[in-house]
Amino acid sequence: MIIRAANLTRRFGALTAVDHLNLDIAAGEIFGLVGPDGAGKTTTLRLLCGLMDATEGSATVAGHDVAREPDKVKDQIGYMAQRFGLYSDLTVDENMAFYADLFGVAGAERDRLLRQLLAMTRMEPFRRRAAGKLSGGMKQKLALMCTLLHHPRILFLDEPTNGVDPVSRRDFWAILYQLVRDGLTLFVTTAYLDEAERCNRVGLMNQGRLIRCDAPRSLREHLEDACYRVSTTDQRRAREVLQSKALAVAPSGAYLHVFVSPDAKPEDLRGALTGAGVQVREFERIVPSLEDVFIALVRKAETGHA
Numbered sequence: 001m002i003i004r005a006a007n008l009t010r011r012f013g014a015l016t017a018v019d020h021l022n023l024d025i026a027a028g029e030i031f032g033l034v035g036p037d038g039a040g041k042t043t044t045l046r047l048l049c050g051l052m053d054a055t056e057g058s059a060t061v062a063g064h065d066v067a068r069e070p071d072k073v074k075d076q077i078g079y080m081a082q083r084f085g086l087y088s089d090l091t092v093d094e095n096m097a098f099y100a101d102l103f104g105v106a107g108a109e110r111d112r113l114l115r116q117l118l119a120m121t122r123m124e125p126f127r128r129r130a131a132g133k134l135s136g137g138m139k140q141k142l143a144l145m146c147t148l149l150h151h152p153r154i155l156f157l158d159e160p161t162n163g164v165d166p167v168s169r170r171d172f173w174a175i176l177y178q179l180v181r182d183g184l185t186l187f188v189t190t191a192y193l194d195e196a197e198r199c200n201r202v203g204l205m206n207q208g209r210l211i212r213c214d215a216p217r218s219l220r221e222h223l224e225d226a227c228y229r230v231s232t233t234d235q236r237r238a239r240e241v242l243q244s245k246a247l248a249v250a251p252s253g254a255y256l257h258v259f260v261s262p263d264a265k266p267e268d269l270r271g272a273l274t275g276a277g278v279q280v281r282e283f284e285r286i287v288p289s290l291e292d293v294f295i296a297l298v299r300k301a302e303t304g305h306a
Helices: 041-048 070-076 092-103 107-121 136-148 166-181 216-221 235-243 266-275 290-303
Strands: 003-012 015-025 030-034 056-061 077-080 154-158 185-190 201-206 209-214 226-232 248-252 255-260 280-286
Touching (some): 003 041, 015 041, 015 209, 041 154, 077 136, 092 107, 107 136, 107 166, 136 166, 201 216, 201 290, 209 216, 235 248, 255 266, 266 280
Antiparallel strands (some): 201 209, 226 280
């Protein structure tokens, strides 16, 4: 395994940001760590990159112990933070030259890398534009290029497409897929559940704990609970009625997604709604989305059903 965490824990006073995390990631994998703000995703990344000391547990990255060999770890990784340190008054070329100098990349190797990265990201026409005048998607591409200049084996990306428009997000992921085909391992944090579908495996994280880890399809298909899509004449009242009878109830557009135990009888739920004066338009069992699975697991944990 190219990344391994064993009971990795980080506390800040009384707050446990990462709580006994156990994780194995294979070389060449796209691994996504998913969770809401405050779940512990960024802290996990910083622990694995050697930017923060663990309170308990251990981690190895590219065969090196993060605590004992942080410099060897840093030689093998690229880390793109949510706010990557671009210089807004420098051009694309000047930012890349600055980071190439930091990494000690010079001469013919620098020229070859710059041409390759500019072609891969389609940033060639913008190389003389100041970074501060780039769009959000272009800034992320430039940050990625700077991160790749020293040939990392593993790329850690902290919510790399946060706030980026859908088209730029798609283009960014096309670049990431190319990097994986070229042999990189990707560890990505995201709050976008649709983005997590692009990963080989996904870890669902909440309040510092890894609550489930598997391939996206397996997470969707092997949720123990039944998921129903419900439409009524009064969704607010329907939610109030179902809250006490279901494991979890969450709005999803014009519908409610209702999670119940596999042996629960849908007619009982229908009857409860009808008895409360709520007319049922649709009550259909569905295969849950990854977002549904995450919401269901979190709500069950919060209510003590898990």
